[in-house]
Amino acid sequence: MNTNIYDFAAIEKKWQDKWKNEETFKVSSKSQAKKYYLLEMFPYPSGRIHMGHVRNYSIGDVVARFKRMQGYNVLHPMGWDAFGLPAENAAIKHSTHPAKWTYENIDYMKKQLQGMGLSYDWSREIATCRPEYYKWEQLFFIKLYEKGLVYPKVTTVNWCETCQTVLANEQVIDGCCWRCDESVLPREMNGWFFKITDYTEELLAECDNLKGWPEKVLTMQRNWIGKSTGAEIDFIVDGFDKKLTIFTTRPDTIYGATFMSIAPDHKYIHELCQGTGREKEITAFAEKTRIEKQRQNPEDELAKEGVFTGRYAVNPFTGDKLPIYAANFVLAEYGTGAVMAVPAHDQRDFEFARQYDLPVKVVIQPAGETLDGKTMTTAYEEAGTLVNSGEFSTLPSDTAKIKITEQAREQGFGKQQTTYRLRDWGISRQRYWGAPIPMIYCQKCGVQPVPEKDLPVTLPPDVTIEKSGKSPLHDLASFHATTCPRCGGPGRRETDTMDTFVESSWYYARYACPGYTEGPLDKQEVDYWLPVDQYIGGVEHAILHLLYARFFTKVLRDIGYLSVNEPFANLLTQGMVIKDGTKMSKSKGNVVDPDVLIKRYGADTVRLFSLFAAPPERDLEWSDQGVEGAYRFLNRVYRFVHDNMETLTRSANVLPETLNSPSRELHRKTHQTISKVGSDIDGKFHFNTAISAVMELTNTLYTLTGENVPEKPRTEIIKEAVEAIIQLLSPMVPHFCEEIWQRLGHATDLSHSPWPSFDPEAIKEDFITLVVQINGKVRSKLQVAADCDEDTVKEKTLADDKVQKFIDGKTIRKMIIVNNKLVNIVVS
DSSP: OTTTTTHHHHHHHHHHHHHHTTTTTTTTOOSSSSSEEEEEEEEEOOOSHHHHHHHHHHHHHHHHHHHHHHOOOEEEEOOOOOOSHHHHHHHHHTTHHHHHHHHHHHHHHHHHHTTTTTTOOOOGOOBSSSSSHHHHHHHHHHHHHHHHHHEEEEEEEEEEEETEEEEEEEGTTEEETTTOOOHHHHEEEEEEEEEEGGGHHHHHGGGGTBBBBBBHHHHHHHHHOOOOOOEEEEEEEETTTTTTEEESGGGGGGGGOOEEEEOOOOOHHEEEEEEEOOOOHHHHHHHHHHHHHOOOOOOOOOOOOOOEEEEEEOTTTOOOOOEEEEETOOTTTTTTTTEEEGGGGOOOHHHHHHHHHHOOOOOOOOOOOOOOOOTTTSSSOOOOOSSHHHHHHHHTTTHHHHHHEEEEHHSSEEEEEEEOOOOOOOOEOSSSSSSSSOOEEOOOOOOOOEEEEOOOOOOOSSSSOTTTTTGGGOOOHHHHEOTTTTSEEEEOOOOOOEEEHHHTTHHHHHHTSSTOOSSOOOHHHHHHHHSSSSEEEEEGGTTTTHHHHHHHHHHHHTTTOOOOSSSSSBEEEEOOEETEEEOOOOGGGGOOOOOHHHHHHHHHHHHHHEEEHTTTTTTOOOOOOHHHHHHHHHHHHHHHHHTTTTHHHHHHHSSSSOHHHHHHHHHHHHHHHHHHHHHHTEEEEEEHHHHHHHHHHHHHHHHHOOOOOOHHHHHHHHHHHHHHHHHTTTTTHHHHHHHHHHOOOOOOOOGOOHHHHOTTTSSSSEEEEEEEEEETEEEEEEEETTTTHHHHHHHHHHOHHHHHHHHHSSSSSEEEOOOOEEEEEEEE
């Protein structure tokens, strides 16, 4: 190898081979060091890694390597979220089997990840499509079934015709399939559900304890759970034999209700409008609303529309008859699907009332103001004092809420109620490439779980995925024909498979004991490693994966497999990689292939750019110039070491007792940089500013050792600075730093070396700059010795020419000195 050139290809191969052969990053729970579990969300084996992967895994690798150097016993595993629809689609497209396509992709992507120099413990690798993994998932299903946390029911499901499968509510985005973006249709179907609603309150309450999670994610989870406390009140419908129950968080406004809104797909809608002559109009409106909601963008709100049903509800407090409207803004799945409309005190109702010329009745007055329903231009939604509310008039809103709810309870037409938006998790999927649901249907005995001794129920390998996408399991007798485990008679296996989010809801725990065969989890190992100390992934998983994983953790705790309440102590959600102002995607033609970049610049350069270009939580705008800049920086460091190698290797490791001025400056800058980089990485993840600090130190090194510099730092101080640069960069660019570290004569690899420490005394400046203000305005700046006493600071300040100009002829009333920062003179 030509030592005059930074030969990244040879260097990176050398160190990757060494790490692999020596199993450098393999860990054990038997270590005496404090544990640290670092995990990035595992990838779907789609075929090739993209720049989003590079960024995500580079961020995680910096933290893992940094924590190792801090002395932690770091678990940093990797695996594959390997079941799912793309494999079936690829099987159809390429006339192959999903398993073949998946395993080939895993092999290729694993080589790509290893080529990035990521410090994974590959001995813990898992793939969720392997029977030895999903066997335990099937066991969990049975345990949950026995505990009453899994149940079947016929329900209206979200059906994707393109994917030929059911979707959970969370997987329907703007009325479209989260995977293929095609419209989702309602369909009546039998399916299996996890009772996530049994954990609603705990999921909500524990959000307050997740101090290491972004507030944005916690807000999204709280909103999805959607807790509302209020009252349920029954309204008799004139000429109809069923009551309509409404839920309201504002029972104090019930005297102001002037109409009722119900969801167009409310369970009573068709019965309600029978005999009114409005049946066809209501049916057409319901279909129109369904289609519009499917096509709706998340940031958009449907224009408020409604259709009169021809029926009237009777307000139980006033006896008023309220027209019932089917309205497109009422959701059947939230609350009761029916809402009492109070236009004076709800903006949505107000806009609807004005549009359809419905009355606006004021029943809450703000302090010091009198509202008039006829002249109001917007609803008054705050608390106040009740008016026009019978015996409850003059009461404050909070008191009235309680008393009105209590009267409804006493008279038998209402009660206090808490409702949630969250619904049970439908996990049945009508696809082949997923974990089979371990249940058997027997005409005599009903539904029976597969005996534990017969697990796993494996996918039959001899299948062909048809172009229609229909699962072959439904028609494959060799799979579904079986015997009932209770009576021994003929039975039929469940042919649905589990939602792939089930696999990703517990994989983090299996990493603690991937080779354990006595059960799904080795309690001793999971108790040692869990919870995950730092989890890293995209914010797009805030509701789906993260909520499901939290739920599954609590379930596994309650059936005895885990001891923790939450899976992830800290969460970092990184931004996207964008190019030309938009997210990289093949359809937009703006994809940058990491393989091409690594071949041209090396993995370390690609890692460095992805870490330096933006803070991790922000989107990273792609820049070819940025990659070139990262490459030039590494070469600059390499050249300095190469050109000074003889001096550096001969220099003593003991620092001299006395330092000349350049030595003091470089020594100070070195220790300031060590302090800043450690602080920026540890918990803050400010990799960009950490790298910038190392670049500044490098610039200082070049400046103080240049050819025309009259006095240079001592060689020991230069060596100290160079070695600090290499140590500080090593989590970001590990191959590069390991190679230089070795060439500098170190026998111990950086992977086994401690993080450098800084001397608090060394980082102190010899001189500091004080800002001088006169009556609050900056008038001068003053350089003084760092240890200068207050009297000397006052003396030097008053002697400053610029200061003299502004205080001449004036009386100094006060002189305030803020240590090491500011002098403020008050004059008159």
